[in-house]
Amino acid sequence: MIGKEIRMERILDRNTGRAVIIPMDHGFTMGQIDGLLNMSETISRISDGGANAIILHKGMVKAGHRRHGRDIGLIVHLSASTSLNPDPNDKVLVCTVEEAIALGADAVSIHINLGAPNESKMLEAAGEISRDCTRWGMPLLIMIYARGQGVDGSSPAAVGHCVRVAEELGADLIKTTYTGDPVSFARIVKACSVPVLIAGGEKAGDLETLEAIRDSVAAGGAGVCVGRNAFQREQPREFVHAVCSVVHELVPPKEALEQP
Numbered sequence: 081m082i083g084k085e086i087r088m089e090r091i092l093d094r095n096t097g098r099a100v101i102i103p104m105d106h107g108f109t110m111g112q113i114d115g116l117l118n119m120s121e122t123i124s125r126i127s128d129g130g131a132n133a134i135i136l137h138k139g140m141v142k143a144g145h146r147r148h149g150r151d152i153g154l155i156v157h158l159s160a161s162t163s164l165n166p167d168p169n170d171k172v173l174v175c176t177v178e179e180a181i182a183l184g185a186d187a188v189s190i191h192i193n194l195g196a197p198n199e200s201k202m203l204e205a206a207g208e209i210s211r212d213c214t215r216w217g218m219p220l221l222i223m224i225y226a227r228g229q230g231v232d233g234s235s236p237a238a239v240g241h242c243v244r245v246a247e248e249l250g251a252d253l254i255k256t257t258y259t260g261d262p263v264s265f266a267r268i269v270k271a272c273s274v275p276v277l278i279a280g281g282e283k284a285g286d287l288e289t290l291e292a293i294r295d296s297v298a299a300g301g302a303g304v305c306v307g308r309n310a311f312q313r314e315q316p317r318e319f320v321h322a323v324c325s326v327v328h329e330l331v332p333p334k335e336a337l338e339q340p
Contacts, residue, residue: 083217084252090153090186091133091219091253092275096328098303099253099277100320101221102126102310103135103189105157109168115311119143122311127152129320133186135221135305138175141183155187155221156180158209159202169196169227173205177212187219187253194242195228203249210250222251223279223305233257236264243272255279255305258296266299280306286319290333294326303327 092099104123107116115122119140126134133153137160158180159171171191180188190209192202206222213220224246226238233239234257246254251274258278259265269276278296280289293304304327313319322336331339 084213084219087186087217088219088252091155092302093132093328097275098297098301098327099132099275100130100303100324100327101133101135101153101155101255101277101305102131102320103157103223103305103307104140104311105135105137105160106307107140108137108160108162108174110163113312115308115316122316123152125317126311126320129317130324131310131320132303135189138179138183141185153186154184155189156183156185157189157191159190159205167197169193170198171202171205173209177209177216177218181216181218185218187221188213189221189223189255192222192224192242192245193227194224194238194245195226195231199228203245206249213252214250219252220250221253221255221305222246222249223255225257225279234259236261236268239265240268240271243268243276247272247274253277253302257281258292258301260292262295262299265296265301269300275302277301277303277305280304280309283308283312286313286322286337287333290322290326290336293323294330294333297327297330 127150135155158175160174161168161171224242226233236259242256254276289309325331325336
């Protein structure tokens with residue numbers, strides 16, 4: 081496990097055991113969207129804001145490689161789909177653990193949608209990736225959501241099921257939906273043996289986003305994976321700095337937004 085432990089130290093803050101991770105894999109799904117048009121510039125701002133790690137697809141690693149300034153952890157995303165697909169919830173593997181290692185990744189991530197028509201294929205792929213991660217000592221972040229027809233993906237039962245599936249698959253980190261309620265989220269986190277981070281979701285107001293992050297951390301969450309809610313801000317560096325203050329220093333949201 082020593083390889084995983086060393087790499088995990090590049091993702092989770094050593095003092096708090098929590099992380100602020102900025103996924104920037106959205107271009108594969110959504111195309112050339114605002115915030116991801118100049119990857120080097122955006123990654124520099126995110127890094128300068130204090131984020132622990134970023135998530136990229138393999139082809140974007142060169143575009144976002146840090147050549148100066150503050151370092152940042154690299155998670156290579158292994159699965160994908162596009163919004164043009166009749167079933168955009170159908171994630172397939174587009175990269176391997178070995179490729180991620182060659183790219184210098186500190187961890188890898190995959191995406192699973194429980195309840196989707198091709199759930200079984202995503203679970204099978206996740207099992208294979210988990211095996212390879214154990215073999216190579218590579219931390220695995222599983223992004224997992226309940227997105228079946230008629231399913232309330234933010235209900236405690238659905239979120240709890242997602243977390244349990246990811247844990248049983250061998251995840252080292254789990255990203256999932258916040259239940260919106262710190263009491264129910266605390267029960268989910270307490271029943272899981274690995275760090276659970278909440279997804280940022282679609283872009284929301286600064287204070288609203290930080291309050292949800294604060295509540296999740298207070299409930300025992302390990303931080304946040306926030307994408308569009310970070311890189312599509314007018315001032316992404318400043319907002320990421322505020323997020324890091326809430327996650328790592330437990331600064332109240334309003335005070336975090338007022339920091340220089």
